[in-house]
Each structure stands twice: as structure tokens, then as C-alpha cells.
Amino acid sequence: MAYVIAATVPIVLLELVIDDRTVRLIPLLILLPAFPAAVGTVRQTVYAVGWILIVITAVLVYRPFPSSYDHGIVLVLALVLGVLCVVICHMRIRRERELLRVRSTAVALQRQMLRTLPILTDRVIVDGAYLPVEADRLVGGDIYEAVTSPYGTRLLFGDVQGKGLPAIGAAFAMLGAFREAAQREPTLTALVDDLEQAVVRHNAFARQTGEPERFVTALIVGVDDSTETQAVNCGHPPPYMVNAGRVTAVPLGNPGVPLGLADLAPKPRIVAWFPFPSGATLISCSDGVTEARSSTGTFYPLEERLRTWAGISPWELAGNLVDDLSRHTAGEHRDDITALVVRRTL
Structure with missing residues (x-):
């Protein structure tokens, strides 16, 4: 979770500093929950998704898109990809536990040999x-x-x-x-x-x-x-x-x-x-x-x-x-x- 927050800060700062309204970096935050989904727990992934949704909403309130349609697309994508990351994290952990059980059984059998x-x-x-x-x-x-x-x-x-x-x-x-x-x-x-x-x-x-x-x-x-x-x-x-x-x-x-x-x-x-x-x-x-x-x-x-x-x-x-x-x-x-x-x- 700490590295998600750490990655969020420079993106938000650049988003607020750049004057060009056609250059928006805030959609990049949508990808950050993929990191805890790959290596962390389900709880960490949920926290990361929640954090990203809060940050995106706050930034868009302060500096909205020209179109409300674009505003909605970003939030929907952040939510959908966030849910997908949580599901993938859950499946990864379940698979790792199954592999651990299989390996533990194999080790026990081989030790008997x-x-x-x-x-x-x-x-x-x-x-x-x-x-x-x-x-x-x-x-x-x-x-x-x-x-x-x-x-x-x-x-x-x-x-x-x-x-x-x-x-x-x-x-x-x-x-x-x-x-x-x-x-x-x-x-x-x-x-x-x-x-x-x-x-x-x-x-x-x-x-x-x-x-x-x-x-x-x-x-x-x-x-x-x-x-x-x-x-x-x-x-x-x-x-x-x-x-x-x-x-x-x-x-x-x-x-x-x-x-x-x-x-x-x-x-x-x-x-x-x-x-x-x-x-x-x-x-x-x-x-x-x-x-x-x-x-x-x-x-x-x-x-x-x-x-x-x-x-x-x-x-x-x-x-x-x-x-x-x-x-x-x-x-x-x-x-x-x-x-x-x-x-x-x-």
C-alpha cells in the first residue's frame, strides 16, 4: 500500500502543475492497484482501489475534465479495473495456497522415500x-x-x-x-x-x-x-x-x-x-x-x-x-x- 501512495504523489503533483488542459495524467492512477494485486493481499488491493478512487475524485473535483462524459468514463474505468484487480488477487492467492498444499504433500511423500x-x-x-x-x-x-x-x-x-x-x-x-x-x-x-x-x-x-x-x-x-x-x-x-x-x-x-x-x-x-x-x-x-x-x-x-x-x-x-x-x-x-x-x- 505504501508504494501505491508513493506512486500517487508525483502523478497528482504533475497533474496539478501542468497548465495544458489537454494533457491529463490522472488516468494513470487507474493502473496502480495492479501492483498489490500481483504481490499483495486482497485487503491491500481493496485499500489501494479505494485510495485511487478517492484521489481521482478529489483531483477531478479540483480540476475537472472539460466534459462530464470524460469525468464519468475515468471513474467507471477506475472502478471496473479496481474490482478486476481484487478478483485477480483473490484467484492468485487461492492458486498459491493450492500449490503450497500440493508441494507440502509432495515433500512429505518424498521424505518417506x-x-x-x-x-x-x-x-x-x-x-x-x-x-x-x-x-x-x-x-x-x-x-x-x-x-x-x-x-x-x-x-x-x-x-x-x-x-x-x-x-x-x-x-x-x-x-x-x-x-x-x-x-x-x-x-x-x-x-x-x-x-x-x-x-x-x-x-x-x-x-x-x-x-x-x-x-x-x-x-x-x-x-x-x-x-x-x-x-x-x-x-x-x-x-x-x-x-x-x-x-x-x-x-x-x-x-x-x-x-x-x-x-x-x-x-x-x-x-x-x-x-x-x-x-x-x-x-x-x-x-x-x-x-x-x-x-x-x-x-x-x-x-x-x-x-x-x-x-x-x-x-x-x-x-x-x-x-x-x-x-x-x-x-x-x-x-x-x-x-x-x-x-x-x-
């Missing part, structure tokens, strides 16, 4: 950075989970083919299957078989609804009482280990095929074992990090950067990585970015 980091289990702490490529989404194609089971802590790092909303359905199917199977299956290979069937079932349903079939790259890790940790790699970028200031690539052998494509593999997936002592940190990044390129086409030097940061806190590492990756790509992210650090506490 991926738990907020950090995640604490009886053996590890999982923290890091998760940045979907679509800025208005909380969940993209990358997924993660940590579950405490009778067989130790089970970890899932995955990447659904595609990104954005179309990938969320497959991501939800994967997470639900993992959370249930991680509690039931005693072996990691049996857990992976359950995840494979979950993706197959999702793709069968996708065919019925006309949606494209998708595969999922995944790394499934089992951490139990032993210092040797088991993992099954289903086409996911291999992780790195930071221990005692040293960075090493975790040897998992040849990666298996992604989940959903087991029928194309000549051999079944196998379990790899690697040392994961207490106090060590496992780093898993999605292909949004490992395949990120600069404007000149240079891949992001992930291992080189990790060696540079080997001595810093693991909780700072993921933030440093995301900031450095943004500089490397000049902020042009073409895929979901996930950088997770898993600190073994027991």
Missing part, C-alpha cells in the same frame, strides 16, 4: 550430500539406505536409470524391497536376488501402464561383527576407502550387471570381501560425480581429490567434494549428485 542424512545404525554412521538434478525435487534417481538387521547393518547405494520424477517409481520399489529383504535374508546374495525380482516386477507393471522399463545400478554392502565386509556390486561405481590418512579404491572385482538385467548375465553375481576396520570411512559416489565433466570435456578427478582431502574430517569431505565438483563443472549438473560417507564406529 529417503531418510534425512545422517543415518545412524549400531555399526556405522552414514552422511554426505544428495543433490537431485531437478532443483524443485527432493528425490531423484539416486537412492540410499542403511538398515539394522539380525545379520548386521545392510547398506544400499543405487542409481535408477533416468532422473527426475519418472525414475522415482522404480526408486520407491527398490527402497521398499531393500528395507523388507534386508531384515529377512541371511545372505547378501539372497538379498540381491530379492532386489532383482523387485525391479523385474516393477518393469512388468511399467509395461502394462506404458511406462519405460528401467534398470538400477546398485552397491549392496553388509557390515557385521567381522572386520571383513562383504559387498555385491551391480554395475555401480566402486567405492573408495579412507583409513589412517590413506585413500584406496575398494577391490570388488568386475562389476556385475545392473538390477533388472540378470537374465543377460552369463554368470551369477558374487560377493566380494574387503577390510573395513573401525574408524575407517567408505566413500560411495554416483555416476553424477564419477562421470561429471568440465566445459572442456575433462572428467572430474575424483580419486585425486579424495587423496588431497584424506586428512580432513569425513563429515567435511562430502561438502568439499560437492563444492569442488560445482567449480569443475561450472555449476552445470546434468545428473543427480550423490556423495555418501560411511564411517564405521564398531
Whole structure:
């Protein structure tokens, strides 16, 4: 309302100062209620309309048009446009409230899919950075989970083919299957078989609804009482280990095929074992990090950067990585970015 009054003053002063009776600026006041209608409340818009009608009437009484017809036209237009501004303001606010409700619901649903980091289990702490490529989404194609089971802590790092909303359905199917199977299956290979069937079932349903079939790259890790940790790699970028200031690539052998494509593999997936002592940190990044390129086409030097940061806190590492990756790509992210650090506490 204040800026409507502020805009009114110079127009009225110019109207009163100009001697030429053929030049009239007062009709410009009719447009001012459009501003509170666009950004303000209905009450503010009504006040603005009332203020403009009072000012126009006062000015026309002091300095009327030569014709009473012109006088009436200006007042009628001011009233009609004022009512229109109030209606538009009401419709805008109602639409904004509906969009807010929809977004709040979407946020709640997406929060049920991926738990907020950090995640604490009886053996590890999982923290890091998760940045979907679509800025208005909380969940993209990358997924993660940590579950405490009778067989130790089970970890899932995955990447659904595609990104954005179309990938969320497959991501939800994967997470639900993992959370249930991680509690039931005693072996990691049996857990992976359950995840494979979950993706197959999702793709069968996708065919019925006309949606494209998708595969999922995944790394499934089992951490139990032993210092040797088991993992099954289903086409996911291999992780790195930071221990005692040293960075090493975790040897998992040849990666298996992604989940959903087991029928194309000549051999079944196998379990790899690697040392994961207490106090060590496992780093898993999605292909949004490992395949990120600069404007000149240079891949992001992930291992080189990790060696540079080997001595810093693991909780700072993921933030440093995301900031450095943004500089490397000049902020042009073409895929979901996930950088997770898993600190073994027991």
C-alpha cells in the first residue's frame, strides 16, 4: 500500500502543475492497484482501489475534465479495473495456497522415500550430500539406505536409470524391497536376488501402464561383527576407502550387471570381501560425480581429490567434494549428485 501512495504523489503533483488542459495524467492512477494485486493481499488491493478512487475524485473535483462524459468514463474505468484487480488477487492467492498444499504433500511423500542424512545404525554412521538434478525435487534417481538387521547393518547405494520424477517409481520399489529383504535374508546374495525380482516386477507393471522399463545400478554392502565386509556390486561405481590418512579404491572385482538385467548375465553375481576396520570411512559416489565433466570435456578427478582431502574430517569431505565438483563443472549438473560417507564406529 505504501508504494501505491508513493506512486500517487508525483502523478497528482504533475497533474496539478501542468497548465495544458489537454494533457491529463490522472488516468494513470487507474493502473496502480495492479501492483498489490500481483504481490499483495486482497485487503491491500481493496485499500489501494479505494485510495485511487478517492484521489481521482478529489483531483477531478479540483480540476475537472472539460466534459462530464470524460469525468464519468475515468471513474467507471477506475472502478471496473479496481474490482478486476481484487478478483485477480483473490484467484492468485487461492492458486498459491493450492500449490503450497500440493508441494507440502509432495515433500512429505518424498521424505518417506529417503531418510534425512545422517543415518545412524549400531555399526556405522552414514552422511554426505544428495543433490537431485531437478532443483524443485527432493528425490531423484539416486537412492540410499542403511538398515539394522539380525545379520548386521545392510547398506544400499543405487542409481535408477533416468532422473527426475519418472525414475522415482522404480526408486520407491527398490527402497521398499531393500528395507523388507534386508531384515529377512541371511545372505547378501539372497538379498540381491530379492532386489532383482523387485525391479523385474516393477518393469512388468511399467509395461502394462506404458511406462519405460528401467534398470538400477546398485552397491549392496553388509557390515557385521567381522572386520571383513562383504559387498555385491551391480554395475555401480566402486567405492573408495579412507583409513589412517590413506585413500584406496575398494577391490570388488568386475562389476556385475545392473538390477533388472540378470537374465543377460552369463554368470551369477558374487560377493566380494574387503577390510573395513573401525574408524575407517567408505566413500560411495554416483555416476553424477564419477562421470561429471568440465566445459572442456575433462572428467572430474575424483580419486585425486579424495587423496588431497584424506586428512580432513569425513563429515567435511562430502561438502568439499560437492563444492569442488560445482567449480569443475561450472555449476552445470546434468545428473543427480550423490556423495555418501560411511564411517564405521564398531
